[in-house]
Amino acid sequence: MGVLVRRYRKAVPYLLLAPGILWLIVFYAYPAVQILIASFWSGTLETGFTFSLSNWTNYSDALDRYQDQFFRSIIYAGSATILTFLIAYPLAYVIAFRGGRFKNLLLFMVIAPFFTSFLLRTISWKIILGDTGILLGPLKDIGILDPSFRLLATPVAVISGITYAFLPFMTLPIYISLDKIDRRLIEAAQDLYAGPWRPGGTIAGAVFGGGLFAVLAYAFLWDYIPMIAAGVVGGSVLGTALLSQSFIRVTLPLSLPGVFAGSLLVMIPAMGDYVNATLLGNPSTNMIGNVIQSRFLTNNDYPTASALSFMLMAMILVAVTIYGRLLGTENLTTGRGI
Amino acid sequence: MTTPTISVPPVRKSSRGARFGRVIGSYGPFVYVFAAIAYLMLPVVIITLFSFNDPVGKSNLAWRGFTLKYWLDPFGVPGLGNAVVISLEIAFLSTIIATTLGTLISLALVRHRFRGRGPTDAIIFLPMATPEIVMGASLLTMFVAIARPPFFPLNTLTILIAHIMFNISFVVVTVRARLAGLDQNLEEAAMDLGANEWITFWRITFPLILPGIMAAGLLAFSLSIDDFVITNFTAGRTVTFPMFIWGSARIGVPVQVNVIGTSIFLIGIAFVIISLILQRRRQAS
Numbered sequence: 001m002g003v004l005v006r007r008y009r010k011a012v013p014y015l016l017l018a019p020g021i022l023w024l025i026v027f028y029a030y031p032a033v034q035i036l037i038a039s040f041w042s043g044t045l046e047t048g049f050t051f052s053l054s055n056w057t058n059y060s061d062a063l064d065r066y067q068d069q070f071f072r073s074i075i076y077a078g079s080a081t082i083l084t085f086l087i088a089y090p091l092a093y094v095i096a097f098r099g100g101r102f103k104n105l106l107l108f109m110v111i112a113p114f115f116t117s118f119l120l121r122t123i124s125w126k127i128i129l130g131d132t133g134i135l136l137g138p139l140k141d142i143g144i145l146d147p148s149f150r151l152l153a154t155p156v157a158v159i160s161g162i163t164y165a166f167l168p169f170m171t172l173p174i175y176i177s178l179d180k181i182d183r184r185l186i187e188a189a190q191d192l193y194a195g196p197w198r199p200g201g202t203i204a205g206a207v208f209g210g211g212l213f214a215v216l217a218y219a220f221l222w223d224y225i226p227m228i229a230a231g232v233v234g235g236s237v238l239g240t241a242l243l244s245q246s247f248i249r250v251t252l253p254l255s256l257p258g259v260f261a262g263s264l265l266v267m268i269p270a271m272g273d274y275v276n277a278t279l280l281g282n283p284s285t286n287m288i289g290n291v292i293q294s295r296f297l298t299n300n301d302y303p304t305a306s307a308l309s310f311m312l313m314a315m316i317l318v319a320v321t322i323y324g325r326l327l328g329t330e331n332l333t334t335g336r337g338i
Numbered sequence: 339m340t341t342p343t344i345s346v347p348p349v350r351k352s353s354r355g356a357r358f359g360r361v362i363g364s365y366g367p368f369v370y371v372f373a374a375i376a377y378l379m380l381p382v383v384i385i386t387l388f389s390f391n392d393p394v395g396k397s398n399l400a401w402r403g404f405t406l407k408y409w410l411d412p413f414g415v416p417g418l419g420n421a422v423v424i425s426l427e428i429a430f431l432s433t434i435i436a437t438t439l440g441t442l443i444s445l446a447l448v449r450h451r452f453r454g455r456g457p458t459d460a461i462i463f464l465p466m467a468t469p470e471i472v473m474g475a476s477l478l479t480m481f482v483a484i485a486r487p488p489f490f491p492l493n494t495l496t497i498l499i500a501h502i503m504f505n506i507s508f509v510v511v512t513v514r515a516r517l518a519g520l521d522q523n524l525e526e527a528a529m530d531l532g533a534n535e536w537i538t539f540w541r542i543t544f545p546l547i548l549p550g551i552m553a554a555g556l557l558a559f560s561l562s563i564d565d566f567v568i569t570n571f572t573a574g575r576t577v578t579f580p581m582f583i584w585g586s587a588r589i590g591v592p593v594q595v596n597v598i599g600t601s602i603f604l605i606g607i608a609f610v611i612i613s614l615i616l617q618r619r620r621q622a623s
Binding site for chain 2: 012013014016017019020021023024025027028029030031032034035037038045049087090091094095098106108109110112113114115116117118119120121123124125126127128130132164167168241264268269271272273274275279289292293296297302305306309312313316320
């Protein structure tokens, strides 16, 4: 009897785990193996597929045909990640350090858009960014923009759509890591004569502002020289005013785990996204997600699509590893750091 | 012994520039936060506004005038009501099943020692780190591979399987956080007073982690009802609410879709506010 009870005790955790973990093995892990197998298939849906290792050419063919889309996915997802960081960091910072008793309300408003449909929100950007919409219409009427200027069907629309869609994913983890910082550390830094960060803040601001406006000028077809000059001036003023030594030496390093988690939460879905590119872009802005979706669901080209999916997954794993090494926060992938 | 001298700067009347700087310093951050929140909410405002639009033709992308007629007839488009019902069914079932499975896993992870914790953690973390498109594509490939020919029927059941799969991890993360913050002494006290494990769980542990379970359920429900990408791959011919929007996006989304989108937003917000009020009351009493 005692033996039985002891055996039962030992079995308890496994009994608790079994149904859920089994579900994940059968419907997450096994399909992942299956898609690797399918990437070595040849044949069509009608005739049936056959597996052969010699079909590794699926990979080289797919890469050959869709390298543009792959490249575009990296660029778009990367730009969107940087933009969400630039918007989210000050937002999370002000809520965490100055939010006071409105902290929770402000945070709630950051995630409130998630209560409406993701697709409907993306479609409403079509209304906002439309050729005569609420943004471009007035600017065209007063003659700032050329009547033929458009945002829809351009990379700008796709990148800003992705940026908008995943902004809360960046804001929340940064907020959590900032909120956890012991304020006494910052006070201690100030007591130890941490003052304005000069000339570092000026230089960092100038470089960042210049770079950002160069990209904007490229996207909106503005003149480079005046735009970059404006970016450098604006950036250096902001950098001088906002970046202090205590921020650079204490707050920023302590918030890096949140930045890391947020970047992954934005980068991973952005790399595979096809909704923004479909609704806000045109065929020349197609990302790898568009190719995978249409190869699977329209063309029934399972071997190519599987090879592309597997490469996407592998690329993300490699990127996560490199990025983790760079930030020196490897154990964050397990979520322990936040 | 010399006393350290501290040089005190002469007090100056603050210049106009310094005063301006201080005003910017105290209001600037909040202006920024409100601008950012306005940016986040803008699409929600547009969705709501265009649920009152009276468009000419099928495209609901330009403002043509105010009408209430679509709010009075929210299911007036063929297929829309059905799609909403299917979405609700899937969301309810996947929430109940995933919340149960995920809570059991969290109990094992926080309250028990066992071998194989590393792989268990990994298989819970990985679905959250995998792009949805890869998970959807993998499931589709598996369904095709295990039943061909005839083609494995993709329907409500395959969508449900997929939604339970991606919801489990989110439930585990949420419930686990609540469990980990729980004082284990309470459970031990109950056991010392003669309660067996079963009674201890239902009388002590469960009521204490219930808020965590509710939060996990709410999260699972909202993830499921709004899921498009994985559903796109596992739906076959089944049309959920997001699939309906996607299907109609090319020719023009009916105004009724905005009506339903706005309603879902309002119901979600109401849910959160009510649960917050209940929580406050429970804490007060």
